[in-house]
Amino acid sequence: MRNSISLRSFISASWLGWKIESNWTDPFLFATYSIIKPLASAGILVIMYSIVTDQNFNNPMFAYLYLGNAFYQYVPAVLSGISWTIIDDREHYRTLKYIYIAPVNIPLYLFGRGVAKFLTGSFAVIITLLAGFLFLKVPFDFQQVNWLLFVVSLILGILMLALLGLLLAGITLITARHSYYIGDVVASGLFLFTGAIFPLEVLPVWIRPIGYALPITYWLELLRRSLVGNIAKTFPTFTSMSNLDLILVLLLTSLIAGLIAIFLFNKCNHSARERGLIDVATNY
Amino acid sequence: MALVEPISKKRSGLKLFIMTVFGRSYPRLVGMQRERSWIFFDIFVPLLSVSAYVFVYRAIGAPEDYVGFVVVGGAMTAFWMNILWNMSSQLYWEKEQGNLALYIISPASMMAILLGMALGGLFATLLRAIAIMIFGSLIFNVSYYVVSFWQLIAIFSLSMIALYGLGMMSASIFLLLSREAWHISNLATEPVYLLSGMYFPVKNLGFWGSAFGSLIPLTLGLDAIRQLIFKSGPSLGFLSVKIEIISLIILSIIYLIAAKFLLAHIEKLAMREGRLTENRR
Numbered sequence: 001m002r003n004s005i006s007l008r009s010f011i012s013a014s015w016l017g018w019k020i021e022s023n024w025t026d027p028f029l030f031a032t033y034s035i036i037k038p039l040a041s042a043g044i045l046v047i048m049y050s051i052v053t054d055q056n057f058n059n060p061m062f063a064y065l066y067l068g069n070a071f072y073q074y075v076p077a078v079l080s081g082i083s084w085t086i087i088d089d090r091e092h093y094r095t096l097k098y099i100y101i102a103p104v105n106i107p108l109y110l111f112g113r114g115v116a117k118f119l120t121g122s123f124a125v126i127i128t129l130l131a132g133f134l135f136l137k138v139p140f141d142f143q144q145v146n147w148l149l150f151v152v153s154l155i156l157g158i159l160m161l162a163l164l165g166l167l168l169a170g171i172t173l174i175t176a177r178h179s180y181y182i183g184d185v186v187a188s189g190l191f192l193f194t195g196a197i198f199p200l201e202v203l204p205v206w207i208r209p210i211g212y213a214l215p216i217t218y219w220l221e222l223l224r225r226s227l228v229g230n231i232a233k234t235f236p237t238f239t240s241m242s243n244l245d246l247i248l249v250l251l252l253t254s255l256i257a258g259l260i261a262i263f264l265f266n267k268c269n270h271s272a273r274e275r276g277l278i279d280v281a282t283n284y
Numbered sequence: 285m286a287l288v289e290p291i292s293k294k295r296s297g298l299k300l301f302i303m304t305v306f307g308r309s310y311p312r313l314v315g316m317q318r319e320r321s322w323i324f325f326d327i328f329v330p331l332l333s334v335s336a337y338v339f340v341y342r343a344i345g346a347p348e349d350y351v352g353f354v355v356v357g358g359a360m361t362a363f364w365m366n367i368l369w370n371m372s373s374q375l376y377w378e379k380e381q382g383n384l385a386l387y388i389i390s391p392a393s394m395m396a397i398l399l400g401m402a403l404g405g406l407f408a409t410l411l412r413a414i415a416i417m418i419f420g421s422l423i424f425n426v427s428y429y430v431v432s433f434w435q436l437i438a439i440f441s442l443s444m445i446a447l448y449g450l451g452m453m454s455a456s457i458f459l460l461l462s463r464e465a466w467h468i469s470n471l472a473t474e475p476v477y478l479l480s481g482m483y484f485p486v487k488n489l490g491f492w493g494s495a496f497g498s499l500i501p502l503t504l505g506l507d508a509i510r511q512l513i514f515k516s517g518p519s520l521g522f523l524s525v526k527i528e529i530i531s532l533i534i535l536s537i538i539y540l541i542a543a544k545f546l547l548a549h550i551e552k553l554a555m556r557e558g559r560l561t562e563n564r565r
Contacts, residue, residue, distance in 0.1 A: 024464050033471055040475035045340065048484050052346040061344060092380060176319040177377075178326070180369050181470075189329035192336040198343035283381050284315030 009105040013112025017081070020088070021116035031123075038073055038124035039131060045069055045197060046136065057137040060231045064224065066138050068196040070128040071223050074121050075161060075190065075216060080183030081117025082110050082165030086172040090279065097279040107265065110169050111162050118158065139228055149243055150226035156247070157219035160254035167261035170268035174275070176282035196220055199235045215253035222246050296391070304392040308400025312370075316408060327412045334358030334416055337483050338424055349516045350484070352428070355420035356513070357482040360506050362412040363444065364476060367451035370405035371398055373469035375458040384459075385561050394547045398452050429515045435525055436512045442532035443505025449539030450501060456546040459554045476500060481507065485520040494522045501535050504528045 022030055049062055056062070089096040099109060132138035168183055175182075191197070193211040200211045211217050224232040225243060233239060238246060272278055295303055316322060337354045375398075378384040387397050420426065430436060458465045479497035480486065486494045486507050497503040508528040511517035523531070554560050 024467060033467055037471055037474050040478045043478045044474065044483055047478070047488055048337070048340060048346075049344060051484055051488050052341065052344045052350070065340065065343075171321075175321045176315065178322055180325070180365070182325060185325045185329050188333035188336075190332075192332045192339070197336065198339050202339050202343045281381065282315070282319070283377055283383070284311045 005103050006105045006108045009108045010112040013109045014115040017085070017113040017116035018119070021120060034120050034123050035127050038070075038128045041073070042066065042069055042128050042131065060234045062136075063138050063228055063231045064199070064235060065197045066132045066136065067129075067224050067227060068220050070125055070132065071220055072187075072191065072194070072196040072216075073124050073128065074118070074158065076181070076184045076187035077117045077121025077124070078114055078158065078161035078183075079165045079168055079187050080181045081114030081121075082162060083168035083172045083183045084181055085110050085113040086169050087177050088113075091177050091281050091283070094279065094281070100278055106269070107166055107262075110166060114162060114165055139231065144229070146226040146229065146243075149222065152247065153219060153222035153226060153250070156250055156254065157216075157223070160215045160219065160250070160257060163254065163258040163261040166265050167257075170261075170265035173268045173272040174277060176284070190214065190216060193217070194220060195237060200237050201235075213253065215250055215257055218246050218250040218253065222250065300391065301393055301396045304396035305400040305403060307392075308397050309404030312401065312404025313407065322408055326408050327415050330358070330362070330412060331416055331419055334420060335423070338420070347516065348425075348427075349514045349520075351424050352421075352426040352514055353485065353510055354483050355416060355424065355426055356509060357506060358420065359413040359416040360502055360509075361477065361482055362409045362416070363447060364480075364502055365473075366402060366405045366409040367447060367454075368469050368472055370409075371402045371448075371451050372455040372458050373465055374401050375455055376461065376465040379459075379560065382561075388551065388555070388560055394456075394551060395452055395544060398455050398547075399448070402448055402451065428513045431512045431518075432525075435529070436509065438529060439505055439508040439512065439525070439532065442529065442536055443501050443509075446501035446532050446536040446539055447505070449536055449543050452543035453539055453546050456543065456550040459547075459550050460557075460559050476502075479503065485510065485522070487520060487522045498522070498531065499535075501532060501539075504531055504535075508532075 024030075025033075045065060049065060050057075053059060053062075086096065089099060100106070129138075129140075133140045165183065168186060172182055193203075193207065194214055194216040195211055196216075200208050200217070203211065218238075221232065221238050222243065225246070241249070334354060334357075337358070338351050341350045341354065375384060378387065387394065421428075461468065477483065479489070479493075480500050480503040481489065481494075481497065482502075486497055486503050489497060494503070504523075505528075507522045508525045511521040511525050522528075551560075
């Protein structure tokens with residue numbers, strides 16, 4: 001097993017990714033950096049909510065919004081972690097062509113490089129959740145939590161996000177370096193459709209099907225149900241579906257998204273090789 | 285035979301400044317023509333992101349003017365992003381790819397190079413801001429109530445001057461930085477959205493919070509614009525529009541002068557410490 005190219009690609013890339021992600025500064029600054037951004041992001045929503053509702057944090061809507069936003073931080077983290085590796089290796093370190101000619105499984109290498117961002121993303125999620133539980137009355141009862149459902153949903157969701165990250169990595173292979181993280185941009189766009197910070201019923205009827213087609217929507221609902229089941233059930237979107245139903249739909253939509261991601265990555269990968277884009281530098 | 289045509293006319297002063305601005309903005313404009321994917325990622329997707337915040341307000345039953353606040357705030361984020369990613373942190377990439385040293389060697393002004401970067405990215409920025417304003421207003425039925433058109437133009441222009449002054453000032457710091465530059469830019473996104481009241485009236489941060497946020501010109505600009513175009517704007521404003529105009533004039537002067545001095549000073553410092561060509565992987 002240790003000699004497997006796939007496993008070695010993943011483990012080495014994870015270690016490399018962590019070193020790159022964390023060694024630019026001292027641990028204190030790194031921790032501060034990891035805390036400020038997610039808290040500011042949550043702060044925007046908290047202030048928006050508190051202005052309109054006169055700080056009615058006991059309303060189920062607040063818990064819905066807060067938890068959805070907290071876990072949604074995994075989306076940009078994983079999408080960017082995997083897709084940005086292409087830009088980082090191609091244009092910053094200029095090592096992508098060497099990776100391609102080494103005995104490396106490219107998709108697993110990309111997944112490995114995304115692990116560091118997943119870890120820092122987890123840190124951000126935990127900090128945001130703690131701030132909510134401790135200071136903003138977000139309900140949390142350790143004994144009421146459905147831990148099995150939580151762990152299963154979290155793992156399935158991260159795998160699904162990694163596959164979506166692969167799709168973006170494919171697109172990144174054939175596009176120029178833009179000034180922003182493509183993963184962050186796409187994640188901010190999907191924010192609208194996934195019911196992360198408001199129930200899907202708020203959206204116009206014609207937009208809702210996009211939300212229902214996205215696995216992220218079911219994943220967030222499962223996480224909410226596992227942590228604060230009573231609150232999640234006060235919103236009508238998925239009341240007709242049991243936890244098992246949601247897991248099955250999550251699996252099915254993730255499978256479809258995964259197949260599309262693998263197909264598109266292979267197509268873009270072939271196109272990038274054909275057009276000589278593996279070592280292109282696009283500094284404009 | 286000479287490989288390079290001899291320079292027949294030597295440029296200096298304002299002509300050199302303008303040529304530099306044009307020279308640095310040109311590749312960006314050409315790059316955008318060659319690579320069209322930015323239209324999707326830079327214009328269409330941010331519109332979705334802004335819409336998400338609109339629906340939050342709808343979900344919690346906020347007054348309709350708040351929807352307009354989000355649309356205007358979302359449009360203004362484009363300018364902050366242009367400064368942050370197309371100007372300041374671009375110096376990091378220029379350093380990594382070896383262009384920064386060439387800029388310093390050339391007789392061109394660093395301010396002109398930064399301005400060129402900003403102007404080069406301004407086409408996409410304006411398009412993004414206009415798209416968010418137009419589509420956001422149409423989709424969400426935002427109604428405007430413009431009090432003074434001239435004050436509105438003055439506020440917007442002053443905000444941009446102060447904002448780009450601040451951008452140049454902060455870009456000077458990027459001359460010294462290496463990989464941390466990328467992280468600092470990343471860090472200056474959501475916290476700045478929060479401090480400048482991008483999606484809510486900044487007054488809600490309290491006096492001192494709003495005052496601190498006002499160091500970012502976007503805060504005062506956005507607050508004044510909201511006061512001038514929404515009915516409920518004046519009641520939700522932080523300071524009066526006149527005071528905000530005066531504050532923006534002061535900030536513009538301070539930031540532009542500080543940018544010039546800081547760029548010159550930090551350039552020297554970076555030379556002395558050998559940071560201009562360093563490549564800390």
